[in-house]
Amino acid sequence: MTVKPLIILPDPVLRQVSKPVERIDAPLRKFAADMLDTMYDAPGIGLAAIQVGEPLRLLVIDLAKEGEPRAPQVFVNPEIVARSDDRSVYEEGCLSIPDYYAEVERPAAVTVTYSDLEGARREMKAEGLMATCLQHEIDHLNGVLFIDHISKLKRDMVVKKFRKLARDKAPARMLG
Numbered sequence: 001m002t003v004k005p006l007i008i009l010p011d012p013v014l015r016q017v018s019k020p021v022e023r024i025d026a027p028l029r030k031f032a033a034d035m036l037d038t039m040y041d042a043p044g045i046g047l048a049a050i051q052v053g054e055p056l057r058l059l060v061i062d063l064a065k066e067g068e069p070r071a072p073q074v075f076v077n078p079e080i081v082a083r084s085d086d087r088s089v090y091e092e093g094c095l096s097i098p099d100y101y102a103e104v105e106r107p108a109a110v111t112v113t114y115s116d117l118e119g120a121r122r123e124m125k126a127e128g129l130m131a132t133c134l135q136h137e138i139d140h141l142n143g144v145l146f147i148d149h150i151s152k153l154k155r156d157m158v159v160k161k162f163r164k165l166a167r168d169k170a171p172a173r174m175l176g
Protein backbone atom coordinates (compact mmCIF):
# COMPACT_ATOMS: atom_id res chain seq x y z
CA MET A 1 0.00 0.00 0.00
CA THR A 2 1.38 3.37 -1.02
CA VAL A 3 -0.22 6.58 0.14
CA LYS A 4 1.10 9.52 -1.83
CA PRO A 5 1.23 13.11 -0.55
CA LEU A 6 -1.65 15.25 -1.78
CA ILE A 7 -1.10 18.51 -3.63
CA ILE A 8 -2.95 21.27 -1.79
CA LEU A 9 -4.24 24.68 -2.90
CA PRO A 10 -2.66 27.12 -3.84
CA ASP A 11 0.03 24.85 -5.38
CA PRO A 12 0.18 25.85 -9.07
CA VAL A 13 0.58 22.17 -10.03
CA LEU A 14 -3.21 21.93 -9.62
CA ARG A 15 -3.59 24.33 -12.57
CA GLN A 16 -1.64 22.14 -15.00
CA VAL A 17 -3.49 20.55 -17.90
CA SER A 18 -2.86 16.79 -17.73
CA LYS A 19 -1.59 14.78 -20.72
CA PRO A 20 -3.28 11.71 -22.18
CA VAL A 21 -2.09 8.33 -20.89
CA GLU A 22 -0.23 6.71 -23.76
CA ARG A 23 0.40 3.21 -22.41
CA ILE A 24 -1.82 1.16 -20.15
CA ASP A 25 0.81 -1.11 -18.63
CA ALA A 26 1.94 -2.57 -15.28
CA PRO A 27 3.46 0.69 -13.97
CA LEU A 28 0.23 2.54 -14.78
CA ARG A 29 -1.85 -0.14 -12.99
CA LYS A 30 0.47 0.15 -9.96
CA PHE A 31 0.07 3.93 -10.02
CA ALA A 32 -3.73 3.61 -10.19
CA ALA A 33 -3.60 1.25 -7.17
CA ASP A 34 -1.50 3.84 -5.29
CA MET A 35 -4.05 6.51 -6.18
CA LEU A 36 -6.83 4.32 -4.74
CA ASP A 37 -4.77 3.77 -1.55
CA THR A 38 -4.27 7.53 -1.28
CA MET A 39 -7.97 8.23 -1.85
CA TYR A 40 -9.11 5.64 0.74
CA ASP A 41 -6.57 6.93 3.26
CA ALA A 42 -7.73 10.56 2.95
CA PRO A 43 -10.63 9.48 2.85
CA GLY A 44 -12.27 10.69 -0.35
CA ILE A 45 -14.57 9.41 -3.09
CA GLY A 46 -12.55 10.60 -6.09
CA LEU A 47 -8.98 11.52 -6.98
CA ALA A 48 -7.27 12.78 -10.13
CA ALA A 49 -3.61 11.96 -10.85
CA ILE A 50 -2.61 15.64 -10.78
CA GLN A 51 -3.66 15.73 -7.10
CA VAL A 52 -0.66 13.51 -6.37
CA GLY A 53 1.52 15.50 -8.78
CA GLU A 54 1.24 13.38 -11.97
CA PRO A 55 -0.13 15.36 -14.92
CA LEU A 56 -1.86 12.31 -16.46
CA ARG A 57 -5.47 11.99 -17.62
CA LEU A 58 -6.29 9.35 -15.04
CA LEU A 59 -8.75 9.32 -12.18
CA VAL A 60 -10.17 6.96 -9.60
CA ILE A 61 -13.62 6.97 -7.99
CA ASP A 62 -15.31 4.84 -5.33
CA LEU A 63 -18.79 5.89 -4.24
CA ALA A 64 -19.39 2.93 -1.87
CA LYS A 65 -20.74 4.14 1.46
CA GLU A 66 -19.09 3.33 4.76
CA GLY A 67 -19.75 -0.31 5.64
CA GLU A 68 -20.39 -1.28 1.99
CA PRO A 69 -17.83 -3.32 0.06
CA ARG A 70 -15.35 -1.19 -1.87
CA ALA A 71 -16.23 -0.47 -5.49
CA PRO A 72 -13.13 1.09 -7.06
CA GLN A 73 -13.38 2.43 -10.59
CA VAL A 74 -10.47 3.65 -12.69
CA PHE A 75 -10.96 5.97 -15.66
CA VAL A 76 -8.11 6.36 -18.15
CA ASN A 77 -8.34 9.26 -20.63
CA PRO A 78 -11.97 10.05 -19.69
CA GLU A 79 -13.96 12.40 -21.90
CA ILE A 80 -17.39 13.90 -21.41
CA VAL A 81 -19.24 13.26 -24.68
CA ALA A 82 -22.74 14.42 -23.61
CA ARG A 83 -24.25 16.60 -20.88
CA SER A 84 -27.90 16.88 -19.82
CA ASP A 85 -29.71 20.20 -20.07
CA ASP A 86 -31.10 19.84 -16.57
CA ARG A 87 -28.74 20.75 -13.81
CA SER A 88 -28.35 19.78 -10.21
CA VAL A 89 -26.69 21.30 -7.18
CA TYR A 90 -24.38 19.32 -4.94
CA GLU A 91 -22.25 20.38 -2.01
CA GLU A 92 -18.71 19.61 -3.19
CA GLY A 93 -15.43 19.29 -1.40
CA CYS A 94 -11.94 18.42 -2.66
CA LEU A 95 -8.96 16.59 -1.14
CA SER A 96 -6.78 19.43 -2.47
CA ILE A 97 -8.90 22.05 -0.66
CA PRO A 98 -9.36 20.36 2.73
CA ASP A 99 -12.31 21.23 4.97
CA TYR A 100 -13.96 23.58 2.49
CA TYR A 101 -17.35 22.81 0.98
CA ALA A 102 -19.55 24.78 -1.37
CA GLU A 103 -22.62 24.18 -3.50
CA VAL A 104 -21.83 23.77 -7.19
CA GLU A 105 -24.35 23.57 -10.02
CA ARG A 106 -23.51 21.25 -12.92
CA PRO A 107 -25.33 19.21 -15.57
CA ALA A 108 -27.32 16.54 -13.71
CA ALA A 109 -26.23 13.74 -16.07
CA VAL A 110 -23.24 13.14 -18.30
CA THR A 111 -22.03 10.47 -20.68
CA VAL A 112 -18.32 9.72 -20.33
CA THR A 113 -16.07 7.58 -22.49
CA TYR A 114 -12.84 6.22 -21.01
CA SER A 115 -10.44 3.30 -21.13
CA ASP A 116 -10.28 0.71 -18.37
CA LEU A 117 -7.03 -0.77 -17.04
CA GLU A 118 -7.17 -3.52 -19.68
CA GLY A 119 -7.23 -0.88 -22.39
CA ALA A 120 -10.85 -1.44 -23.45
CA ARG A 121 -12.72 1.71 -24.39
CA ARG A 122 -15.94 2.02 -22.39
CA GLU A 123 -18.89 4.36 -22.04
CA MET A 124 -20.74 5.30 -18.85
CA LYS A 125 -24.00 7.20 -18.52
CA ALA A 126 -23.84 8.78 -15.09
CA GLU A 127 -26.29 10.74 -12.99
CA GLY A 128 -26.52 11.84 -9.38
CA LEU A 129 -23.34 11.72 -7.34
CA MET A 130 -21.42 9.82 -10.05
CA ALA A 131 -22.17 12.57 -12.59
CA THR A 132 -20.99 15.24 -10.15
CA CYS A 133 -17.88 13.29 -9.20
CA LEU A 134 -16.87 12.58 -12.82
CA GLN A 135 -17.27 16.25 -13.76
CA HIS A 136 -15.29 17.38 -10.69
CA GLU A 137 -12.44 14.94 -11.41
CA ILE A 138 -12.34 15.58 -15.17
CA ASP A 139 -12.14 19.31 -14.34
CA HIS A 140 -8.92 18.51 -12.43
CA LEU A 141 -7.43 17.04 -15.64
CA ASN A 142 -7.97 20.46 -17.23
CA GLY A 143 -6.54 22.42 -14.31
CA VAL A 144 -10.01 23.45 -13.14
CA LEU A 145 -11.08 23.34 -9.47
CA PHE A 146 -14.61 23.28 -8.04
CA ILE A 147 -14.01 26.72 -6.55
CA ASP A 148 -13.87 28.02 -10.16
CA HIS A 149 -17.62 27.31 -10.29
CA ILE A 150 -18.51 29.47 -7.27
CA SER A 151 -18.64 33.28 -6.98
CA LYS A 152 -15.38 35.19 -7.36
CA LEU A 153 -15.88 36.70 -3.91
CA LYS A 154 -16.11 33.26 -2.27
CA ARG A 155 -13.23 31.91 -4.37
CA ASP A 156 -10.94 34.81 -3.47
CA MET A 157 -11.69 34.21 0.22
CA VAL A 158 -10.81 30.50 -0.01
CA VAL A 159 -7.62 31.10 -1.98
CA LYS A 160 -6.55 33.78 0.50
CA LYS A 161 -7.18 31.43 3.42
CA PHE A 162 -5.13 28.62 1.83
CA ARG A 163 -2.30 30.99 0.88
CA LYS A 164 -2.08 32.01 4.52
CA LEU A 165 -2.20 28.38 5.69
CA ALA A 166 0.62 27.49 3.28
CA ARG A 167 2.68 30.42 4.54
CA ASP A 168 2.14 29.49 8.19
CA LYS A 169 3.07 25.87 7.46
CA ALA A 170 6.27 26.71 5.57
CA PRO A 171 9.27 25.78 7.71
CA ALA A 172 11.12 28.70 9.24
CA ARG A 173 14.40 29.26 7.44
CA MET A 174 17.48 28.41 9.41
CA LEU A 175 19.95 31.21 9.94
CA GLY A 176 23.71 30.85 10.10
Ligand code: ZN
Binds near residue numbers: 094
Ligand atom coordinates in the same frame (compact mmCIF):
# COMPACT_ATOMS: atom_id res chain seq x y z
ZN1 ZN B 1 -11.03 17.72 -6.27
